[in-house]
Amino acid sequence: MDLVALSTFTSPVILFFLLGLLAATLRSELAIPEAMAKGMSLYLMAAIGLKGGVAVAKSGVDLEIALALATGILASLLMPLLAYAALRHFARLDQINAGAVAAHYGSVSVVTFVTANEVLGVMAMPPAGYMVAVLAVMETPAILTGLLLARKGQSETDQNRRELLREVFLNASVVLLLGSFAIGVIAGSEGFEEVKPLFDSGFKGVLCLFLLDMGLIAARRLMDARALTWRLTVLAIIFPLFNGTLGVIAGTAIGLDPGSAAAFGVLCASASYIAVPAAMRLALPEADPGIYLSMSLSLTFPFNILFGIGLFAALANHLAGA
């Protein structure tokens, strides 16, 4: 495990993330234009979707995939429940904020998954291509659970509910992920060939620059975070450890290969900070972004990138060995 962790620390991908954290902590003015950051995140989703789809076009669809998808949806639906309880009683958050934060931890972080994909690849345990589909289907169910928890007893106007459901099920990242996944399946490897240079070769480099930006944003948020109590900080580390471990076990239980089981653990451990916050602004505007973004982006995300991925990979290997 130590070796694993170390090996990841010499990868440019991780090093650029650390550079971002460092630069922001030193209060350097370094900043990536937001249009470029947004563009890179769209590129990463399109690329990961395509690659997953192409892989599935090769491997073909089978029961294993259906099982993985079902487990993913279930996990996304249930994870917020435990998180909500902990946030209410241990961290003493009000109902609205507890529901909002719970939704983030039930959902997933695309970039954490992408990084895990690269790291696991380097460790010669690449996850199966269909895990991208699992990633996509895990994004939204948690949002619904979170909203139910936050809005217990209240009700939205119809107009708002319609807009909300569209935002939840057709939010940019879900559409782009599933869309390019489908494109990958249809185009197959021959079709992928022509766009490979941009979407495959360029991938890791873009990931470096994007993680540089994420490091800058995460650290800056943390330094300005006023609403972050020590109890919330503790939970932001416990949630990924707990959910991730369960995830790896579940993944192994349903017969995933170690790489995919580790990836599934990372998905469970990760907290959304792109799709869910946008949905929360719409659905729970009263919830404080200072809480849910600081936890998911400034604490859980770095933890997963720097330690989580290595841990869950080691655990998956261990269980596979057993």
Added chain:
Amino acid sequence: MDLVALSTFTSPVILFFLLGLLAATLRSELAIPEAMAKGMSLYLMAAIGLKGGVAVAKSGVDLEIALALATGILASLLMPLLAYAALRHFARLDQINAGAVAAHYGSVSVVTFVTANEVLGVMAMPPAGYMVAVLAVMETPAILTGLLLARKGQSETDQNRRELLREVFLNASVVLLLGSFAIGVIAGSEGFEEVKPLFDSGFKGVLCLFLLDMGLIAARRLMDARALTWRLTVLAIIFPLFNGTLGVIAGTAIGLDPGSAAAFGVLCASASYIAVPAAMRLALPEADPGIYLSMSLSLTFPFNILFGIGLFAALANHLAGA
């Protein structure tokens, strides 16, 4: 022909365009930052210009090229006349709007040409490199004809006319296309080698993302289009069919190879939605963008991408076979 059309439908380039159309129709919030979209369109023009120039540096200049250029200029000058008549009498547009729309259909769409280039390449009938120069020279003449038609009897102030001519002849896309074409000619293949990874290998991938954005914009415009009558809709399909067919015939007549003849047909069939609209805002601000953009971008562009290219390729092959 069916096979042709089908084959294009499994190309990622086309599939991303369809994804954009679909996402916007479903009212998803998916959107590409405009700075990125603008950047990609500049990249595509620089790349296509370079490649064309390099090709000409190899092939050398001859009468065929001069002939193709002359035919292109002529077509761009004359096409608006017929279009104008149809717009006035069939679609009942006023003089100003009819002139503005006519200018769009006489001019060309860079992205449609670029896409045709890729598709024809896949079909083993790549157009000649100098077609890029034809593309460039076809952009502006139509604007002049359109303005004359729209402004019959009226006159601009000198200051405005000067600014206008600069906008028309030095508009960004013309300068960039001809400029990078010249650079390609000067640098030649050896010179091109060093920049090939970005401008050649990356090309199709960027085209995918750009067409995704074009699909989003086209569909959104269509859904908000208030000024679009059924008569205008009909013309937006007839114009490309008519101009494109004439274009392929003319191209074959002047002795172009099937690929180039098909590309020339696509150029005639395509309607500008980058260079001309900007010029129209300046020259005919009274004209309604809701009309000319909806027609060129939301109807003619998708038609050409999805069907036109395949049709004109088939026609060119047929004529060549005959």
Added chain:
Amino acid sequence: MDLVALSTFTSPVILFFLLGLLAATLRSELAIPEAMAKGMSLYLMAAIGLKGGVAVAKSGVDLEIALALATGILASLLMPLLAYAALRHFARLDQINAGAVAAHYGSVSVVTFVTANEVLGVMAMPPAGYMVAVLAVMETPAILTGLLLARKGQSETDQNRRELLREVFLNASVVLLLGSFAIGVIAGSEGFEEVKPLFDSGFKGVLCLFLLDMGLIAARRLMDARALTWRLTVLAIIFPLFNGTLGVIAGTAIGLDPGSAAAFGVLCASASYIAVPAAMRLALPEADPGIYLSMSLSLTFPFNILFGIGLFAALANHLAGA
């Protein structure tokens, strides 16, 4: 030398710069979105930093490097003194503006260095990898000298001074250059492999587009430059010639290979127009950007790109031959 200069003029990198100058002179509306331009400059710094670091990881550190770094720092500290004298007495600038301009000429231009790197590579005399570190350490000392000259006798408030020092020592380009240099050293060539497609293969193409933008900005500034006297124009050409020649001589004297000596000359000849202007807005807001940006960006930068690099390369070869 002529041959050298000519050879550079057929490189796309230089040709795109000329295209930018030309387009702006013709008052074309061609413009690169600023978010994209900013993004490209960040990319170039990250890439050049990485490559330098990887090279050093191969070559290892030795006295030669220490010597080069020391010479660079010294040059950056001292160059402003002479420049200041000339600006005060020949160009008759006031203390503030003279200090501000002097800081620019003591510091360095990343893009000029990057372009020199490419050109020298083509000329089979690539500079040593550690020259990137020299580039990075030469950026800031000149700012301090310039400020001392401009603020003789005055003093800043503590709060301002703190903010100022952070801006000076942690400005975006220094952090990104040194940061990615360090990443390159740590990751080494194996680590670099995975990100090579983006940071190495794509490099020259991006440099083309960035220089296109720089050409546009430089020419536009020049045309609007109201504060530019003929005396300042003369100095904007003399400074690079003088500093560059001294630089090549010094570089050869401390035993650098011809390529590195030429690069060191280019560093001394170049004037900053990204890092220093930002620092000057903060430290010397009274100084007129119309003066220092027009000199460094609109005159010295094009001179170095088009002639300086070739000249210093020839001189370095000559001295090495002697």
Added chain:
Amino acid sequence: MIETVTRKRIEILVDSPLVRRVTAAIEAAGISGWSVIPVTSGSGRVGRWHEERVTGADKSIVLSISSTEKAAALAEALAPILTSHGLLLTMWDVEVIRGERF
């Protein structure tokens, strides 16, 4: 001397994901149009933010010109969600030409 009429200019600072909600209210108030201006950073009671389009935590300003009555109606309509949605609404009198539009 061209004559101008007085209208209200309303500017509403809002989280970008909520812009649709605000423009819907504007259209519901029967106002003829609106425009959106980007906001790149800011600071308030819940802390500072900077260029965060990626996390959807960025803000925009929705500006709209309308008659005093419609402006009042809009303020009325938005009042209940001002605090919950963290909107910042300011309005003032401006002179416009072609006042009949609004």
Added chain:
Amino acid sequence: MIETVTRKRIEILVDSPLVRRVTAAIEAAGISGWSVIPVTSGSGRVGRWHEERVTGADKSIVLSISSTEKAAALAEALAPILTSHGLLLTMWDVEVIRGERF
């Protein structure tokens, strides 16, 4: 207590390709300067638009501070093209420091 003077603030919403036309009028009116603010989306009688810099269908706001006389002169000069060019002009009184500039 620092004293301020009253000046006009004019804001003109205009299609980005037409910005030059407006700034030319501003300079013709002898006004000392102007600034341009981006507009990312909007809605009016001819429908809605969103981030369309690619098609040149995007808009900008040109803002300028000037004396009341010069502001009136500018409004006068732009009036004839307001409708044809789809400009949206608003102006109001603001307090400025260093008023002598304008």
Added chain:
Amino acid sequence: MIETVTRKRIEILVDSPLVRRVTAAIEAAGISGWSVIPVTSGSGRVGRWHEERVTGADKSIVLSISSTEKAAALAEALAPILTSHGLLLTMWDVEVIRGERF
């Protein structure tokens, strides 16, 4: 009819690298918040500029809503550096809801 209160709206046009200096003054004046709007081009006595974020020569507008007293204090605090730092400060009265915030 919802009641509104009158507050000052201050807008300061400033070189982007100097935004921090201005927001520091705003916070020093005890004002509860501020927002930054991008400026893409402009023209003044020292000439014209356009989209120059690369050279750090671009500008921004810092806008802040506050009570008249705090606004005056802020103007007071910035006055000495207005000319040297090339700031352009305008302020005017606006109606706000939830006035207690400011």
